[in-house]
Amino acid sequence: MDRACxxxxxxxxxxxxxxxxxxxxxxxxxxxxxxxxxxxxxxADVSDKGLMLYLNVDGRIxxxxxxxxxxxxxxxQATHAIGPHGCxxxxxxxxxxxxxxxxxxx
Numbered sequence: 660m661d662r663a664c665x666x667x668x669x670x671x672x673x674x675x676x677x678x679x680x681x682x683x684x685x686x687x688x689x690x691x692x693x694x695x696x697x698x699x700x701x702x703a704d705v706s707d708k709g710l711m712l713y714l715n716v717d718g719r720i721x722x723x724x725x726x727x728x729x730x731x732x733x734x735x736q737a738t739h740a741i742g743p744h745g746c747x748x749x750x751x752x753x754x755x756x757x758x759x760x761x762x763x764x765x
Contacts (some may be wrong), residue, residue, distance in 0.1 A: 666730045666753035713759045718761035724748045
């Protein structure tokens with residue numbers, strides 16, 4: 660959990676705070692700007708297949724892409740244009756989950 664929190668704090672440039680409810684530990688993404696999320700541990704669900712979750716790194720995709728490998732992730736597809744929708748970078752996060760970093764500008 661600590662490694663995943665550090666990865667997302669650095670790549671998304673937001674606070675990721677660990678929380679505990681009873682004996683269940685998880686982490687919450689900063690969501691003051693309306694873009695939030697959680698890290699919920701379940702080792703059986705880690706996958707590089709299936710649907711792709713897009714995370715907002717608007718205006719700082721180059722910086723986010725650089726931090727992927729610095730903090731234990733892998734770049735599957737470097738930043739590339741996606742027509743009128745901006746650009747994206749497809750990665751595996753520090754835990755092996757496939758994620759898309761998205762920005763409306765390069």
